[in-house]
Amino acid sequence: MPRDKKSYSRRSRSRSLTPDYPRHRSKSPSKSRDRHKSRKSRRYSRERQTRRRSPSYDSDYRHPSKNSLMAEIMGKRSKSKVNESPPIIKLFEPSPVLRSSSPPLLNIDNLSKEGKEWLAKEIAERVSIKEKQIDQIIQERVGKAKAILEKQIREQVQIELQLEVKHIKVLEEQTRLKCEKMEADLKLKMAEAEESNRKLSADRLSMLDVKSKLETERALIMKERESQKKSEQCLILNKSGVSRTKIAFSFAKIIMLRLVSIVGKPAFVGRCLSTTGNPEMIKIESVGVNKDVALITLNRPKALNALCNQLMTELTTNLQALDKDDSVKCFVITGSEKAFAAGADIKEMVDQEFKNVISGNFLAHWADVAKINKPVIAAVNGYALGGGCELAMMCDIIYAGEKARFGQPEINLGTIAGAGGTQRLTRAVGKSLSMEMNLTGNMITAEEAKEAGLVSKIHPPAKLVEEAIKLGDRIALQSPIVVKLAKEAVNKAFETTLAEGLSLERRYFHSTFALKDRKEGMTAFSEKRKAIWKNE
Structure with missing residues (x-):
């Protein structure tokens, strides 16, 4: 038969406080030996040894924190009143291993059906409460971390944007300066090009005028010589009885040529x-x-x-x-x-x-x-x-x-x-x-x-x-004079044999070394610049 609740609670409290020694130690050695030799002490020692042999002793008494929930259910570690603890006698069945003097141990197999259901329900409720608390803590911490991270990202983005804006402004300023410089250089080059074109056009016109005058004078000289020869022949013929009309015609022709040389030929419009x-x-x-x-x-x-x-x-x-x-x-x-x-x-x-x-x-x-x-x-x-x-x-x-x-x-x-x-x-x-x-x-x-x-x-x-x-x-x-040579060399390919064509091509190639344009082209190539042809 189990002991009453009052004796059980008193003994459990005394054991939890001093499990290995008596509650009151006597100062007299003789009384202490008598006490240990007493029947009550021997019975207490046997009970203590039996308890230590129990497999649940360490977990229930030496390490009660491991089964705090179960200890609270059993009423071992509870600080509440005895009458507020769960109905242990109804929930647990006494184990045949333990003696009547030992307290009942928590063993799930010994629980009744109602106790098991109550225990499972209690565990589930506490687990759910803990899960909710953990979820709430996680959500709070995640929210705080998210807010901190967003704030840091926002600050970092603002800093980067400010740096980017500064960089863009610097680039815009550099680009503007470059554009202004390029515009100034372009205007200067255009002015120089216009001036050079004007000079070239003037030089070209003067050269054309000189060339045309020289050709005209040359043609006039040749025609004068021919007319003089003809007039001499006419004079000779006139002595032999030929009419003087031919002589008059030759003199008129010479006069017309002279007029042409003075007035000049029609210009190329x-x-x-x-x-x-x-x-x-x-x-x-x-x-x-x-x-x-x-x-x-x-x-x-x-x-x-x-x-x-x-x-x-x-x-x-x-x-x-x-x-x-x-x-x-x-x-x-x-x-x-x-x-x-x-x-x-x-x-x-x-x-x-x-x-x-x-x-x-x-x-x-x-x-x-x-x-x-x-x-x-x-x-x-x-x-x-x-x-x-x-x-x-x-x-x-x-x-x-x-x-x-x-x-x-x-x-x-x-x-x-x-x-x-x-x-x-x-x-x-x-x-x-x-x-x-x-x-x-x-x-x-x-x-x-x-x-x-x-x-x-x-x-x-x-x-x-x-x-x-x-x-x-x-x-x-390209160089105009070299283009003419190349065209003539290609056209000769249809008119000559291969040997004659190759010989002609080689002669034309050699002749380019007497041109200023050939020297200018090779010099410009070596200097990596654009050639300026002179058609010479």
Whole structure:
């Protein structure tokens, strides 16, 4: 039978205070020995040994903090009153291992069903309370840390923004100063360039005047010599009975030449205008970046730019005149978007007879286009048939529009090509394709012409002339005298054998070492600067 609550509480308190010694130690040794030898002391010693053998002794008594919750349930460590502790007798069943004098130990297996439920509920409630407290503490600490972190980030961002703003202001100030300096340098350079251009233009005009005067004087001297020889012959003939009209004519001619030398020849009006007056069937414009490219447009739209005698005369005459003008460095010849040139004018040739064409060397002056010293670029849009194809082949470079068509249809008119359609075309595209075009009159497209080697590049029709002018600008940047040598060397490749052509090329190469432009070009290359050509 378990002891009553009062005795149990008193004994548990005395044991918890002094588990190994009596409550009151006597000062007399004899009384102490008697007490230890007493029955009560022996029984107390046995109970104490039994308790120490118990597996739950250490956890329940020596280390009560490990099971504080359970100790509170049992009432061992509770500071409350006894009547406020849970009903232990009802919750626990007495263990057969322990004696009646020992206090009941907490063993979950010994708990009744109600005790287990109550214990689980109590543990769950306390765990939930602790979890809530922990969650609240975590949330508070997280909130504080978040606020501190946000504040630090905000301060850091503000500092960085201030530094960035200062850096941007410094860069803006530096950029402004650089721009002002560049503007000042640019204005100074522009002023210097304008002054140099003015001086160059004045020098060029003076040189042209001197050159023209020298040529005029030379021509006059030569003509005077010829006229003197003729007058002497006339005088000799006059002595033998010839009339004096020839002598008068020669003296009148000398007087006219003298007047021309005094008054001077008509000046070259504009940079790209004909010296023979205003042409009717061609348009001449000064184009390009430096206005040193002459754009010549065939202007006979009703006849699809058919090459009549007047048109070819105007073209060759103006090309020859502009070829002598140093301000022009390249030519671009084009037609309309529908037709570059549809061929020769058939109406002019219908009534021609053999004796007239053979004696007048018909179409011979067409070859003057190929004799121009400066580069000539053909911008071909639309049809280039017969004489139009031959005119394009007389040029040095052919740019074609995407819709361009080339052909030699003379065979359909009962004749053959007479200005290079059998010779230049064969050298450009080969014998087989040239035979096909000349024997059938079939046309080829721009793509086929490019594959055959007749055309250099193909462009959209709207951009064709613009691209040709760009090419002329690139050519105009080179030394004019060296460009002429290169053009002549390439053209000789079609007229000589390989050995003769290589020998000619080598001679031309050697001749460049006598030019100032060759020295300037190599010096500029070694000094990594732009060459300034002098055409010398």
